[in-house]
Amino acid sequence: MFLILTCGFLLKPTSLYAAPPTPTPNARAALREVDAQIQQLQQEITGTVTIARHPTLGTVRLVQISPGSDLLAGQSLTAAEANSSTMLSAKAELFFTEYGALFGLDPAVTTLAVAAETAESYGYRRLTYQEQYQGIPVFGGELHSHFDNNGQLTAVNGVTVAAQELLTAKLNPTPTLRAEDAMAIASAGVASQLTKADGLTTTGSATLVATTATLYIYQTGLVQGNPGRLHLAYQVEVRDPQHGVREFVFVDAHTGVILDQFTGVHALEREVSEGNLANVVWDEGSGHSDPIPNGWASGSSDQVKAWN
Numbered sequence: 001m002f003l004i005l006t007c008g009f010l011l012k013p014t015s016l017y018a019a020p021p022t023p024t025p026n027a028r029a030a031l032r033e034v035d036a037q038i039q040q041l042q043q044e045i046t047g048t049v050t051i052a053r054h055p056t057l058g059t060v061r062l063v064q065i066s067p068g069s070d071l072l073a074g075q076s077l078t079a080a081e082a083n084s085s086t087m088l089s090a091k092a093e094l095f096f097t098e099y100g101a102l103f104g105l106d107p108a109v110t111t112l113a114v115a116a117e118t119a120e121s122y123g124y125r126r127l128t129y130q131e132q133y134q135g136i137p138v139f140g141g142e143l144h145s146h147f148d149n150n151g152q153l154t155a156v157n158g159v160t161v162a163a164q165e166l167l168t169a170k171l172n173p174t175p176t177l178r179a180e181d182a183m184a185i186a187s188a189g190v191a192s193q194l195t196k197a198d199g200l201t202t203t204g205s206a207t208l209v210a211t212t213a214t215l216y217i218y219q220t221g222l223v224q225g226n227p228g229r230l231h232l233a234y235q236v237e238v239r240d241p242q243h244g245v246r247e248f249v250f251v252d253a254h255t256g257v258i259l260d261q262f263t264g265v266h267a268l269e270r271e272v273s274e275g276n277l278a279n280v281v282w283d284e285g286s287g288h289s290d291p292i293p294n295g296w297a298s299g300s301s302d303q304v305k306a307w308n
Contacts, residue, residue: 030104030164031058037101046073054159056227060102062157070152071095082151085117085127091153092127092145103143104162109133112143123149131160134173138166139216139235139250161219161230169230175215175253179234182256183210186236186249189258194245208245212237218250220259233259244269244284274303 038051038060047069052062065071072095081087096105096112105112112129120126124147131141143158187210194208213234221228232253239246246264251257272282274297281297282288288296292304 030101030162033101034059034104037099041099041102045069045071057104057159057162059104059160059162061159062155063099063102064155064157065153067148067154068152070154071156072098072153075153077151079150082147082149088125088145088147088151089114089127091147091151092129092156095145095153095156096129096143103156103158103160104164105131105160106163109163109166110138110141110160115142120146124154129158133161133166133171133217136173136215136217136232139218139233140222141217161217161222165219165227165230166217171217171230171232172254173232175232175234177234177251177253177256179213179215182234182251182253183213183236185251185256185258186210186213186234186238186247189249189261190238190245190247207242208238208240210236210238215253216250218259231259237264274299 034053041051041063042049045065048066049071050062050064051060053059054061063071070076072091075091075094077084077087077091093112096103097107100107111132113132114127115130116128118126118128126147127145129143129145131138131143138161141158141160143156143160145153146155146157148154187208191208213236216233216235218231218233218235219227219229220231231250233250234253236249236251237246238249244265248262248264249258250260252259270282270284271280272292273279274281281299282292292299294301294304296304
């Protein structure tokens, strides 16, 4: 069996972290509060605590306690409670109430909503919280609370947009641009990028479809490690299944300006050959189904399993 990977176009990888910008007076005050909460946590917790700060934002991105210990030792759970999502959530939210400033949170400005619950190895569980501002999710603003099989809170990690930044931005949370208009802007932007050099003809670009437009609070430059301005923005997904296009385009919900764009598909085209390279039994570029179904190209179940 041969697996051929043909390189395509890929966004240039960037470092998540960069040198922190010069903090504003408000940011300095918020960071002093983070410092104070770190000291408070270290004084109140029994056990070895590991704390990591985001080198760009300055807020905490990880709090972890040594095995067998609990970040909220005074809130131990019974065996039945340790299996209750409600009790785990209540415990995590109590931690955020007491130590939320570590992550730049302020309950008067932002809220946290449970977005997912995941079962991990050895009975461990993880609750993922989505940061929201005036009911709108903050893109990339997530915190994860980790519990062992005894319901002990062993770690909290993630990144949020600090409440002080959201207040300073004075965002209008009501979009003036319709979602339909944002979808049209995103589609036109992607279409303009597609050229014959990418293997896509002008006719092919007409098959682009904007499938979703989700409203977010979006901070430019966050992924590149250089947080910039905050915007109310639509995340628009633009697809063309025929040509393997899937782009996530962020459009300002007030001005219609494209703020950012991320590619949602890999930049490789895969082919599978059996016996020799000329015997191509599966070709992603030809629209063959993925994963390869049973019986494809008269392949046995073992062959299809190997191909996948």
